[in-house]
Amino acid sequence: MTRDGGDTMATGAYATVPEPTPRHAVEYVRRRLAAWWETNARDLPWRFGRTTPWGVLVSEVMSQQTQMSRVVPYWSAWMDRWSDAAALAAAPKADVITMWGRLGYPRRALRLQECARVVSAECGDELPRTYDALVALPGVGDYTASAVMSFAYGERVAVIDTNIRRVLSRVFLGEESRGGAASPAERALADEVLPKDASRSVTWNQSVMELGALVCTAKNPLCGHCPVAGECAFLAAGRPGLGERRTRPRQRFQGTDRQVRGLVLEALRRLPEGTGVLERATVESLWKDRDQLDRCVAGLDEDGLIELLPGGDVRLPE
Numbered sequence: 001m002t003r004d005g006g007d008t009m010a011t012g013a014y015a016t017v018p019e020p021t022p023r024h025a026v027e028y029v030r031r032r033l034a035a036w037w038e039t040n041a042r043d044l045p046w047r048f049g050r051t052t053p054w055g056v057l058v059s060e061v062m063s064q065q066t067q068m069s070r071v072v073p074y075w076s077a078w079m080d081r082w083s084d085a086a087a088l089a090a091a092p093k094a095d096v097i098t099m100w101g102r103l104g105y106p107r108r109a110l111r112l113q114e115c116a117r118v119v120s121a122e123c124g125d126e127l128p129r130t131y132d133a134l135v136a137l138p139g140v141g142d143y144t145a146s147a148v149m150s151f152a153y154g155e156r157v158a159v160i161d162t163n164i165r166r167v168l169s170r171v172f173l174g175e176e177s178r179g180g181a182a183s184p185a186e187r188a189l190a191d192e193v194l195p196k197d198a199s200r201s202v203t204w205n206q207s208v209m210e211l212g213a214l215v216c217t218a219k220n221p222l223c224g225h226c227p228v229a230g231e232c233a234f235l236a237a238g239r240p241g242l243g244e245r246r247t248r249p250r251q252r253f254q255g256t257d258r259q260v261r262g263l264v265l266e267a268l269r270r271l272p273e274g275t276g277v278l279e280r281a282t283v284e285s286l287w288k289d290r291d292q293l294d295r296c297v298a299g300l301d302e303d304g305l306i307e308l309l310p311g312g313d314v315r316l317p318e
């Protein structure tokens, strides 16, 4: 589970360790971003200490591959229904898949429930407080563990996601970040510019990420409205190769297996309560290409997202 996608970048993007970043530039960017965060941070319900560490983890899992603004109604309904790991662990799978709704990549929902079962059964329903214990949970990778350590527990940990990589690379190196996993040099830069004070480090992680989401976007960075434009090496260099090295090309959706799988799941979610089973004839009406449809139904069954019944009817798992 990762926001970063593939692993094609063992070398290349920053094959050499960059020069140490000038102190005055780092301090300027920290101060400007902290002030910007004060007045521009979105009021998301899992921020500002208003939820539990478990709620923070749920928000991070939901936000992978889905915009935070879209996540809000799903997160709120989810936490209303299953406020902690024990509640989610005990939920029927069909309800978990239904509540995931149109967030996309529904296997994340099942992984989150697996995680909830471990937290509930082995950790006394308390999310672990160390990075190593977090990253050992089902479906929790480096990004999610770091985000929970920083945002939920206030620890000094460099959080590295696509937005943060893009902003740091532009501001301090003057170039676009590249795709693939974060390189050692990118991690070194993230550690170097992270404030030493734990509380400031949390604000830093959140504000850099927020700047990447709202201002320093991949294709159209709003440099004219950017609080750190005065020390941005990328802007000073004339924004070389803007958008060329996007972390991942935008994925086509129309006609893909993802679309077909989504149609089948959506039809199951929409069944009147108590019906439960989608008949084969209805499944066949969802998509013209029978081979693709059958492949997708079989894939959903293999992934544990549906149950394929004799005769071709399908239902959500128990």
Ligand code: SF4
Pocket (backbone or CB within 6 Å): 167, 170, 171, 215, 216, 217, 221, 222, 223, 224, 226, 227, 228, 229, 232, 233, 234, 235
């Ligand atoms: S000045 Fe432009 S490129 Fe630099 S951080 Fe701000 S929005 Fe991004």
